[in-house]
Amino acid sequence: MSTAVDSRRPGGDSAGAPRGAGQRKSSASLRHRLAERGIDKSLVMLVPAAVFLIALFVYPFTYGIGLTFQPSLLQQEKWGGGIFANYLAFFKDPFVFDSIWLTMRLALPAALINVLASIPVAFKLRGKFRGKRFMTTLLVLPITLGTVLTAQGLLIFAGRQGWLNRFLMEVGIIDAPLQLVNNYIGVLFSLIITGFPFAFLLISSYLSGIDPSLEAAARTLGADWKQRFRRVILPLLAPGLATTFILTFVLAFSVFPSARLVGDAMGSTRVMSLMAFRAFGEQNDYPMASTIAIMMGVVELAVIALVLLWRSFLYKGSTGGKG
């Protein structure tokens, strides 16, 4: 029965099958080889998205980069450096350059607070209990407020004469109203209010991705909750925390309306996006606006790269759970 067995490696010798072999190699196998590489008609489905991406993202972006090398006469006069005048202006003008630090000063703590505060909350809301959906919905509510309403609300609620200060004074915790808006704190608050739900939801989903039987296993091995957290959950959650940090950092880093509305727009919350918009909308200096905007992207990506680098040292395989 086993006459047909021929287990030779089919590599070079096609001596045994001369008929049609050449044809096959040229016709079918080209199609097969292309298909093998993933190239076939169905790639057409990618075309709209690719066109869109190139037209609305890549092109404007490159155009924007190009613009940065066409500084206005004013910038050239002021900073010299020919086509690099905008960059000189960016780096040499502390009024502009300091906005990097001012942005970081907001975005880093905001992202950190959002991530750190989300961990215990996500933990408490893990598992099933009555009212969980309600709780979750409440925590997600700020998404509906939007930055502008949050700003308006903060100004009214946390202003000098707002309910918060009134209450604290009434109760006797403070004598004079606290300055909570139109400054750094106001913007930080608003970043936490709008960023926390995102961080919370993300971390919840990462947490639910950790197979509960791992914790059960740790329990049967005698680990108490602290040990379970530190030795099992945390290491598995860490990559998710890094991702969450990145995403909330991105949100906080691009802070714009609240920096103007509840912040100190030219002072302590003179963030990069405000500076970019100031150049764009108030000074009509598009090349400088692009320069600031591009530098903003560069700085942000640098931070992300650092976090990703850190993350690459962590365990990042499957966490056993769903998906």
Next chain:
Amino acid sequence: MATDVIATTPTAGPQTPGSERARKRATRAARSGRAPGEKALVAAPSTWFVWAGMAAFLIFLLGILTSVIVDSFGKSWFSTWLPEVFTPQWYAKSWERFDLTHVIGVTLTVAVSVVVLSVLIGVPAAYLLARRDFPGKKLLSLLFLLPILMPPITFGIPLATVMYNLGLGRTIWAVILVNLVPSVPFVIMTMTPFIEQINPSIENAARMCGASMRQVFTRVLAPLLIPGILAAAILVLVRTVGMFELTFLVSGPQSDTLVVAIYRAMTSAGGGEARQLVSAMAVMYTMTMMIILVVALRFVNPTQLVARVKDSRED
């Protein structure tokens, strides 16, 4: 830890096995979904801290929300707990003053167009990215990620400049186009796990039944992807209605969406509008968003609002 446990499980001595008390306690523990002995651990001060923190956060939220609502109904609210007069007039006024019929019309037109376009563009791309390997895939995936990772201002400003150069500045077209930039990648991100959830062998099965690629798409994939498309659509809707930066950079009075209209009302140079007018508008905005969100949460897992789903819907 040990002392905690002992403190709250005083079983050893007087307990007769199977006594009514023991059973009750077991039942109670069971009802609260906890394993025996867990109680002690949960009552730790950290729990207190967490609940207190959450409460503070919620109070803050509630404070912000009610202040705005009260303000939108108030008149002459200066240095008192509540306004002197309550009136609904600000709603009528702001409706008229800012031509909200138009603004809301624009907002809906923009949102619906963005949803439809980004789904049409994004879903096929998501399918290919999820299922297939082809040269340049990594680069393309990275490119699709960038608009979500970058600050909107970073690409928004060059994009807006291009829009103005093309003469699209301040048109509703520009608003729709710029909003597509983060929306298409977002549809791709949202759809990817839904597509991955569909076992490829279902597609293979359809092909083995003689279905062509197009039939596989229309007869098998499309119906199976409906929940994902719905999720993506709602999420894009929420994000587009809420998108401030990009819209703001290219919109004008005739193409402002609601968020931008509010911002302009708060900052307009010709004289900032009455705060109550802004509050009234903001309340209308929040109500709209809440309705969308509540609808959204019926169809999608809350975590999808921010990230790609990992798990199928809970329930």
Next chain:
Amino acid sequence: APSTSSGNTTTAPGASAAPAGVPDKPSAPVTLNILDVAGNQKLTGGMVDAFVAEHPDIISAVTWESGGAPDLVGTIKPQVDSGKLQIDLVLTGTDGLSAGIGQDLWIPLVKDFGDRIDNQANYIEPAAKMQELAEGYGAVVTYYPSGPLLQYNPDAVTDVPSTPEELLAWAKANPGKFGYARPANSGPGRTFLQGLPYMLGDTDPSDPVNGWDKTWAYLKELNQYVDSYPTGTGQVITNISDGTWSMIPTTTGWEIEPRADGRAPNTLEAAAFDDFTWVTDAHYAVIPKGQTDDKTSAILLLLQYMLTPEVNAMAYDHGYFYPGPAIKGATLDLAPQASQDVITEFGRDWYDALIEEKPKATPLPADQLVIAFDTWDREIGAGKY
């Protein structure tokens, strides 16, 4: 579309440069689409309506659009360049006016048609000065002397400052109780800024770079006692109203209108510095290039009409631009009854004398103003952290 090149003086293709072709009266009634980037509709809306009611054979209907001054060039330039005007008439402040002049967007109204709007001869003097800023491209329709004035809460401020030095001393004594908004985002803010050089005796009040040494030094010192600079006048009004602040710089309009519409308590008081110069303000009507002869004709008739005392008196409004009229003889008694009532209740009887008595200066030209703002942002705004 915004472009970085300025001073583009090429004439747009469809522009009708021949004033000769403009008839005395449109061949058929026209409709007008008016763009208001200065909040001017409040003041002149009634005038336009009245004209339409009286002369339906000239203008059959009017639609209004509003927007921000920074958007003006972006809106109009493409229309002028392409010769397809959707905006027929623009009402703007000095900022939009000069941005449009820089981009060569406006018809040289006065040069070409000065004879048809000869009511311009009746401008009150400071309004006439404001008209000069228009370089012939626009017509002043409303005017107000603006400020700087002070508004304060009489419960908190007993010794009302009468000089900038006293104001500084008061702010020092009451840190965090005096404040103003970022000038780039606020009328009273910029009025205060431009008014200081006159009061402090700076060398050249029209040169913010070299002539404002005392002003910048003053603002820097004042800065130590100001807790924040909001990015809009609205927040300033809120702050003075709810007691967060006790004193703010203001203008006539900003002082009256918020009290009149209930946004600020009527208990607030106003005061003027002993010695100051009004930094005046005005709104202009401009016609984009490429306008049809019929519409130009209709607009000229409209403007001529608006500049009659009886009509221009409508600019009293609710005190928004107090007094508002730019024309001699447009007295309060000619204004609508509602205006008279509001002004009687919320106006200050001493304003008119003050307006009469104090010198008036025109504001900085737009490019100088941008420089002043930039300097303020850097030297004052950014100093706050």
Next chain:
Amino acid sequence: MAITASAFESLELKDVGRSFGGHDALVGLNLTIRAGEFIALLGPSGCGKSTALNCLAGLLPLTHGTISIDGKRVDTLPSEKRGFGMVFQNYALFPHLSVEKNVAFGLQMQGTPKAELKARVAEAVALVKLEQHTKKLPGQLSGGQQQRVAIARAVVLQPRLVLMDEPLSNLDAKLRLDMRTEIRRLHQSLGLTTFYVTHDQEEALSLADRLVVLREGRVQQIGTPAELHNKPSNWHVADFMGYRNLIDLTVEAVSGEDVRVSGAGFSLNGHAAQQVHKGESVRLAIRPEDLTVVEPGDSVRDGNTISATVAVVEYQGREFAVGVQTAEGQTLHVRSAHAPQIGDRVTLTVSASRALVYRSSLDEDSAGSTPELEEVRA
């Protein structure tokens, strides 16, 4: 320090029950486990096996009953204090820890000194023959290797009781067989008391000292493998124990435990495994290997013959599994030493003692002590 099981005299489950919001997943489980015993809990999917195991482990709170060891309550202790080891169906290895560190985890929790820890981990790893793989992460191991790690991790703590929840169900056939022997070897050499959950009767029979058969949360039978194999207590257990032929018939005559049943075109002498009455509808249970084709020269057993037509023939190595159909359309599973042709007419026979007659209903039989008759489920 050799790995040995910590000892106890007996572990007693008394009336243990668990319900999920009104639905009883486990009802009145009474069982005494003696030290060193290997107990298998057997039943179809959803019958409450994992529930029972998790209750025992302390991962699920009880809603009824008590668990005690040598008379001392343990159900009030949290899992981490019970000193039980557990092997999970999906292994539940810590994916971020190497094999070594997975195994060391429990010892570290106990604060075992470093030197001892190292020695014991090495011993446990050697026990499951994974010395080559100590530094690998679980993701780098095959299913069988992962399962071994899970076992080593559980036994290194010398637990009083090892719980295993379908530990082999994710493995392929050959590996399953090997790991089964491995588990049996470990149990026998370490004397581990083991509580083993499975839905595979072969696995349960081959591994356990005693089997507990569950159906819908209720115990159906407890006994040794031979007892269950030969004398299932009801047709459900019989079905589970490989009595593939379950035929609905009617009782013609009863004489002590000898019963004559008929229907489906034949009548047979059988053995009453439950008390039945004349005229009652009953279910006859016969193993395929007890129902044989009468070859020429073979004798008919106990006068039992059934005529049928061959429908399916399967080769099984030493013999053939044959599917036949009676004239009335009843399908029967049969063994034959030779391959019959499809369509052949054959005569089958079975000895009366291997034709077990059960009541059709699965109520608690009269031997059961609780008269909860109203709680019967179809």
Next chain:
Amino acid sequence: MAITASAFESLELKDVGRSFGGHDALVGLNLTIRAGEFIALLGPSGCGKSTALNCLAGLLPLTHGTISIDGKRVDTLPSEKRGFGMVFQNYALFPHLSVEKNVAFGLQMQGTPKAELKARVAEAVALVKLEQHTKKLPGQLSGGQQQRVAIARAVVLQPRLVLMDEPLSNLDAKLRLDMRTEIRRLHQSLGLTTFYVTHDQEEALSLADRLVVLREGRVQQIGTPAELHNKPSNWHVADFMGYRNLIDLTVEAVSGEDVRVSGAGFSLNGHAAQQVHKGESVRLAIRPEDLTVVEPGDSVRDGNTISATVAVVEYQGREFAVGVQTAEGQTLHVRSAHAPQIGDRVTLTVSASRALVYRSSLDEDSAGSTPELEEVRA
């Protein structure tokens, strides 16, 4: 219109191969399938079974070779044009379509007229006995029922060839047995040509007319179940066919096909399944059921005896599976009719014809033409 298989004379795979970026998943598969045949492709996980099946189905492009039916190339056709039916391991039912519509899907794709479609669907559904469930969605069916739907969906198209990829591996033990019989019945009654992939040798033996055993992408043996069961071509196939005892020994003497081998503390007479030479290291393969405990009164077969100690005893229903260890530490799997005690010393015997001697290396044997000796894997 009764469901019957479309016919062809023969389907020929010639030198079919598939590699994934340099890694050969399938190499030089040559096979001729005759109409109506049931071919099983058997091998351990990762050996290339699914690859072969998917190449045949057209779901994977080939990297080598051709597939033709009655001399006509089919490998250049897309899957949907090949007219094959396929049953997937995870069923791959369309979850949004009812049973009926799942089955009808393929007919709709062909544009079958409504009346005929209805009739054929009804017939296919009846064939797999799901008449009661036509309106249900797949999610509402049990695993076995889903598998039946998958089969009905494949056969309703009267495919020239039905491909099945481990169709039973997701089912539990009992159901697997039932479905196996079902598949055999369908094949036998419809005359479907079937290509069946499995890693379960029992399944393959019981179902197939011919088996193809794969290892690392290469065919090891092709033959009937009996051939494979009794005469595996190398020790790897033997291992797979249930020869659980694989013992490394040395050849002492060769006389034709009779060989004497020794090592591990004993020496035995065996049968050379491959050509071996004196002094060569070989691997002896014995099935557990051929290696029996010598009970008092039993005779020793062919002079073969091995002494060992009982280490593990597993109950298996009719007999006991016993793990024993020789003094040298060699573990052996043995069958015994009675349960020995752990620690008992026993004597084992095996007939020489059932003790197969293989070369240790798995190279192509001398019948093969290429001397790729360097490619040996342990």
